[in-house]
Amino acid sequence: MTKPGEAKLSYLFQKARWGRFELKNRVKYGACCVSNYNTRDGHITPRELARTKVIAETGCGMITNQGAYPDPRGEGKAYFRQVAIFDDKFLPQFETIARTIHDNGGVAIQQILHAGRYGGIDLGYCVQPSIVPQTLPHFRSPREITRDQIRQTIREHAEAAARAVRAGFDGTEVTSFMGYLLANFNSRFTNQRTDEYGGSIENRGRFMRELIDAIKQATPDNPLILRLNGAELMDRWGGNSEDECFELMRQAAGCGVDMISVTVGWQEAPDSSIGRDIPPGHWNRLAARAKKLLPEVPIAFGVRLPDPVMANECIGNGEFDFWEVCRPLLADPQMLRKAAEDRLDEVRRCVGSLNCLSRLFRDLPYTCTMNPALGHEIEPEYAITPAAVRKRIMVIGAGPAGMEFAVTAAQRGHDVTVFEKSERIGGMLTGYAANDLANRADLQSVISYYEAMARKLNIGLRLGTTVDPRLMREMLHDFDVAVVATGTVLHRAALPPTEDGRKILDGLDVALGREAVNGTVAVLGGGKVGLTIAESLASRGHPVTIIEGQKRLAGDVMPSFKWRHSAWVEELKIASVTGARMSKVTAEGVHVVDGKGEKRIIGADTVIAASPRISNHGLVNEFEWMVDELHVCGDAVLPRGLGPSIHDAYRLGCRI
Amino acid sequence: MSGLPEPAAWQVMLDRYGAFFGNLRSGSRIGVARRSDLGRGEASIVVWEARRGRLHAERRPFRGYADTSLDVMLVGDDGAVAEVERHLADTGLPALKEQVRQGGFVCFLLRTQCDLVEAGYEDVLQSMGVIFMGACR
Missing domain, CATH: 3.20.20.70 (Aldolase class I)
Incomplete structure (x- = not known):
């Protein structure tokens, strides 16, 4: 038939x-x-x-x-x-x-x-x-x-x-x-x-x-x-x-x-x-x-x-x-x-x-960002098998890690509810996809997939809900397991001090359209997030300078894609200062000592910090005595990006 | 007579962008050639040689790709060479990099990856658009 x-x-x-x-x-x-x-x-x-x-x-x-x-x-x-x-x-x-x-x-x-x-x-x-x-x-x-x-x-x-x-x-x-x-x-x-x-x-x-x-x-x-x-x-x-x-x-x-x-x-x-x-x-x-x-x-x-x-x-x-x-x-x-x-x-x-x-090209076996089981088919630990005990699981954070875990756990028969403080799923990937010059539809397809699977598997989605100890106390004993997948936050303590009323915008807020950008821009951080924001803004006509502490840009970019960012930086005439140490942000701009030891001021109407980002796992300690099982996964463990987050969450979903 | 710019014209560019090549070990050599010259019997190329922190340009005979004295060779088509030549007095290096990225110049690597890293080429080549740590685009 x-x-x-x-x-x-x-x-x-x-x-x-x-x-x-x-x-x-x-x-x-x-x-x-x-x-x-x-x-x-x-x-x-x-x-x-x-x-x-x-x-x-x-x-x-x-x-x-x-x-x-x-x-x-x-x-x-x-x-x-x-x-x-x-x-x-x-x-x-x-x-x-x-x-x-x-x-x-x-x-x-x-x-x-x-x-x-x-x-x-x-x-x-x-x-x-x-x-x-x-x-x-x-x-x-x-x-x-x-x-x-x-x-x-x-x-x-x-x-x-x-x-x-x-x-x-x-x-x-x-x-x-x-x-x-x-x-x-x-x-x-x-x-x-x-x-x-x-x-x-x-x-x-x-x-x-x-x-x-x-x-x-x-x-x-x-x-x-x-x-x-x-x-x-x-x-x-x-x-x-x-x-x-x-x-x-x-x-x-x-x-x-x-x-x-x-x-x-x-x-x-x-x-x-x-x-x-x-x-x-x-x-x-x-x-x-x-x-x-x-x-x-x-x-x-x-x-x-x-x-x-x-x-x-x-x-x-x-x-x-x-x-x-x-x-x-x-x-x-x-x-x-x-x-x-x-x-x-x-x-x-x-x-x-x-x-x-x-x-x-690093002489390693190939793996896939989207398929954590690829290459592990022989290992039972990577198989999705029916759970021996059906558990009520709450997932905090609807980024790729939280959703991957939710889908995997639900496929095993667990009863899963995802809590997300924003009004949509996708987390940081939503902002990344919206600004990606290569092909936005590819990254957006990841989010669409999780939306479809949540519907199919009856995963509860409580959007616009911030989980904190108070809410947790109200739900005490409603869940057997809590999984913290809250991604990263900007490490503001590591940013240079500001003067003259200057404000440093969070790159994620800019990427998600929550903050407006004016005039010339300085992007702090030249990894994949900073590059993506810089390229997107430059393509919309903003003069952009990237300020990066490492010797080179694109340190965390997939090796076979580094050249693409390098080409975009050149084509879009994005300036960069590498090996830089920032001392302050004033009305004049960002004060830096560049890789050669020279003091410079990078003029900017808008200053955006793409990095450093640190794991956002504060809830783990707060919930320690409030739920039977407590886990953390994805960037909330260590900021490593899309592939490792998905893989980490899948493995946790397979064994919980 | 080849259509390749004379060493003196390249020297202006090399001195202007001296910092870009600053990590190259003394004795490192980059050859520059026009592809249409290489098929001829007595082709000549321009060689940039690092000596005490400065690159020196000089004309030398082309002895084939098996010439072990070169580390890297940049071979351009006629249009790309002419385009770079137009900018040698001011923005020669960005023009050369753009041509490498666009495929007007091919960048041949005549040493192993380890040898090139050892000789200080990694930043230079990555900046040129050479895929140093991966392939398959």
Whole structure:
């Protein structure tokens, strides 16, 4: 029987024939880079297998297992704990993964990932078509791959594909995303060879064509997918133009590739491709161009396309054939099931924070801001299980920590009421979202999700209610548990003294529109909150100066997003004084001693303090003898921001 | 003759923004080149070398990317080089940074991350817009 969401998203949930396979819908689970959950020598771990079970259960018609490197030398290895597929010794775990995917009705695809320019992570070098130095210091120095090595590498890809099929996978995929070996050969940026593998686009595509041919010969009955750039975003550095990218797609199609997944950007590209600052749907035109160019070749696409409704429309419009999903299913593995049941308001949206990728580039396993259980699927402590004792729980504070805890506890069967002194939920995130230049809808979706879940789970919301000892005494014995999730407050005692009747505004009040801002502005604190306020005000025409005590701005910003704030600071002409010590705020402005020891006065009509903020946990001591169980979570423990607050609250919710 | 500005023009910018490069260890070298020059047989580049707290600009032959004497190399397209040249006498550094951010100049790193940090490059490169501690945008 068709579910209500399936009827609404009829193109997405339509069955599809792909060669000899019938897919239950038009959703392809993307390989999601790699997890870094595995062993340093490439073996798949129980942690990975538990994660794979969740992936297999997402309901996607096609599941692509994460990229495995195909060579025993490790030249193709991009990540410290990437899986390997260069030997039969790795087969048993691949067999388990293929079987798990099949058991859940999915078509199983194994991705082969030779990272080329971004590879050799355990070695002192990487291989690429020509010696082109790195632009990201994380990666290894280049060596030119010889013709013999090219032939060997192609052979290793073919052997890896055959091995994947022996393990039970239905087909394989080779990825050039985002700047891996295949892309390195295709691109003028990294391929400056003068032999038959370089020069003209025909020659640059030779490696790809030989690769397709070798894999096809090794696995003649199994489809091959290629992930190819629709845009490298490297053209200003001498890379391929979009026209050249599509010419390479045409070459791949001519060699009989069974599906093309259209991708965008290289890791080092000077422009954004997948960050929150790119509007959803921005790159859809590249998929549509591929489909128009190659109408007979199935096209998969999903770059910065997180919304199933938009994906459904695109498929209906004939822009592509399969929606390739990665990060949205990291954030909520149940997304597709919720979509099928017309419960999209209950989906935890990917907020594009790039937490996942930031961690990979620190050689850590990836995690997700929005999904605290990601990577912990094997641990029962992270599972939501029915509570042994149903408790009456009061939560004080309706920010992300309070709401995350409330939702988790309610899902376990507890009776939860949230008290919030303001008239809405969201806490500090509301102000942050309202001023975020990247994409306000992403952060607002977090609040919308909690609102929807509160309704669904009958969580009591007492907005406009300040909880203090007096109210607590009135409610004595009404609750078994109190959870203090009151976030942070501005640490006013640490601010410089004011003279001449000057006032320092709380950044949160400004962000929430509770305080008006006039003229020139000085923002005290250049972390993510100060930057967001400064950027928002500057974009509205206020001349802004940020005053920061640390040596650099953006100290608490996600590593992969620091560059974005730096660019905005430059573009919006926001002045900054770093390494600064503030002595006072007078009618003239903010008196500082800058990093070089020079005294300066930063003139400002409005002075806003974004930091320092300290945990607001005063209620904990006051309630110690008033309730059976008393807990504190989120920023009220230690100010760490959205991700840690959500994770902290989830863990507390799981165990209470 | 390349279209790259002469060392004397770069020197004006380096002296004006001396503090920006102040943390670079003596012996650190940054190469600047125009991409269209590098394909030629006898290409030359301008090298900024740190000596006793000051960067000195001088012209040198380009010996390929494997040249181990350089730490960093800035390679610009013709338009970007011309744009920076227009500002060298006054706002050369902001113009260069803007070109790096916009992709007109590519910043190649010829040393490992640890070596660059050791040589005092971290602030310089981050300010240039190089993603020093992460990737994938």
